[in-house]
Each structure stands twice: as structure tokens, then as C-alpha cells.
Amino acid sequence: MKPNSVLNCRLIQRNNPSKLIFSRFINQNSKTYYTLQRQLKIEREEQEYLKQIEQDEEMNTRPLVHPLKLYRDILRQHNKQFKHSNPMIKKLGDEYVKLEFKRHSVIDNPLHIVGFITKWQDYLFSISNGEWKNGTLSEDMLSKMSKEQVGQLYELMKASKEI
Structure with missing residues (x-):
């Protein structure tokens, strides 16, 4: 963790302990989060591509x-x-x-x-x-x-x- 994020965690801990847990979770799992986001984006693009292919096939047989x-x-x-x-x-x-x-x-x-x-x-x-x-x-x-x-x-x- 960066020094600023540790300081922010301490400030949050004083105000609300549940926010500290959440902020640590985000810091520790940010790689996982962004990996999941990339996978979701790829899946969406694949679905759009498949829809486009279906539309193209419909256009030929319509x-x-x-x-x-x-x-x-x-x-x-x-x-x-x-x-x-x-x-x-x-x-x-x-x-x-x-x-x-x-x-x-x-x-x-x-x-x-x-x-x-x-x-x-x-x-x-x-x-x-x-x-x-x-x-x-x-x-x-x-x-x-x-x-x-x-x-x-x-x-x-x-x-x-x-x-």
C-alpha cells in the first residue's frame, strides 16, 4: 500500500470501521476486479459479434x-x-x-x-x-x-x- 492509502485507511477507521474493510478489500483485489471487468467486456464484444453474424445471415435469407x-x-x-x-x-x-x-x-x-x-x-x-x-x-x-x-x-x- 502507498503511504497515502494507509493514512486514508486510518482516517476511515476512526470514522467508520466497515469502510476500512471495504477500502482494504478494494486495494487487495483491484487486480481481480479489473480482470473481471476485462473478461466481461470481452464477453460483451463476443455477444455483439455473434448478434452481428446472425443479422448478416438473416439479411441473406430474408x-x-x-x-x-x-x-x-x-x-x-x-x-x-x-x-x-x-x-x-x-x-x-x-x-x-x-x-x-x-x-x-x-x-x-x-x-x-x-x-x-x-x-x-x-x-x-x-x-x-x-x-x-x-x-x-x-x-x-x-x-x-x-x-x-x-x-x-x-x-x-x-x-x-x-x-
């Missing part, structure tokens, strides 16, 4: 979201990701999302609607996890696209490079 809710969620995520860091990219992304959702609002084919919503849900999932930064497009995906889609992708690439 049923389709209503298009309007998906649209709002994407715009919110753009706002969250790019508002302060790169507002020009945010503006470009917002305009692109608005245009695509307008174009697909008149589609009646259920397969096209399911494909559209699924791909935009995947996009939302990747942007919310920060995976968009290292994203690449495989040759297989490019071969599945129509000429119009490839043209749109090329225009998007040119517009993003100008920013």
Missing part, C-alpha cells in the same frame, strides 16, 4: 422487402456513408437509384421484379457493411447483362471518374 422501403433504406444508407466524406458520390448514387426505381416501377413480370429487388437488397447489404469499396464485377456477371445494362454500367463508370 424475404423480399417492399420496394418503397428498400428505396428509402438505400437513400438513408447513402446519406450515412457519403454525406460528409464524398457528397458528389452521394448525389450520383442517389440520382442513379431514383432513376432505376422509376424505370422499374411499371414492370409487371414477377420474375423481373424479384430479380430487381434481390439485387438491390444485395447492394444495400454490401454498402451497409462497407464491402462496396473493394467491389468488382466478375466476367460471369458481365456476360449475363444485356447490352443496355452494360451501356448503363459504362456510363456510370464514366460519370464516377469525372467526380
Whole structure:
């Protein structure tokens, strides 16, 4: 014990003997206390990590979201990701999302609607996890696209490079 803590213990002893016992207990067991605190913190972090994994798995197997809710969620995520860091990219992304959702609002084919919503849900999932930064497009995906889609992708690439 430090000299000050011994002096404090004596002063406490005169006033209240139970406080002396408590203060000695804290001094003797402070290592144990902090070790327990660290273990609790590690356990909490592990639980949060496991919850995050469960949420990620649910996101991949979750049923389709209503298009309007998906649209709002994407715009919110753009706002969250790019508002302060790169507002020009945010503006470009917002305009692109608005245009695509307008174009697909008149589609009646259920397969096209399911494909559209699924791909935009995947996009939302990747942007919310920060995976968009290292994203690449495989040759297989490019071969599945129509000429119009490839043209749109090329225009998007040119517009993003100008920013």
C-alpha cells in the first residue's frame, strides 16, 4: 500500500470501521476486479459479434422487402456513408437509384421484379457493411447483362471518374 492509502485507511477507521474493510478489500483485489471487468467486456464484444453474424445471415435469407422501403433504406444508407466524406458520390448514387426505381416501377413480370429487388437488397447489404469499396464485377456477371445494362454500367463508370 502507498503511504497515502494507509493514512486514508486510518482516517476511515476512526470514522467508520466497515469502510476500512471495504477500502482494504478494494486495494487487495483491484487486480481481480479489473480482470473481471476485462473478461466481461470481452464477453460483451463476443455477444455483439455473434448478434452481428446472425443479422448478416438473416439479411441473406430474408424475404423480399417492399420496394418503397428498400428505396428509402438505400437513400438513408447513402446519406450515412457519403454525406460528409464524398457528397458528389452521394448525389450520383442517389440520382442513379431514383432513376432505376422509376424505370422499374411499371414492370409487371414477377420474375423481373424479384430479380430487381434481390439485387438491390444485395447492394444495400454490401454498402451497409462497407464491402462496396473493394467491389468488382466478375466476367460471369458481365456476360449475363444485356447490352443496355452494360451501356448503363459504362456510363456510370464514366460519370464516377469525372467526380
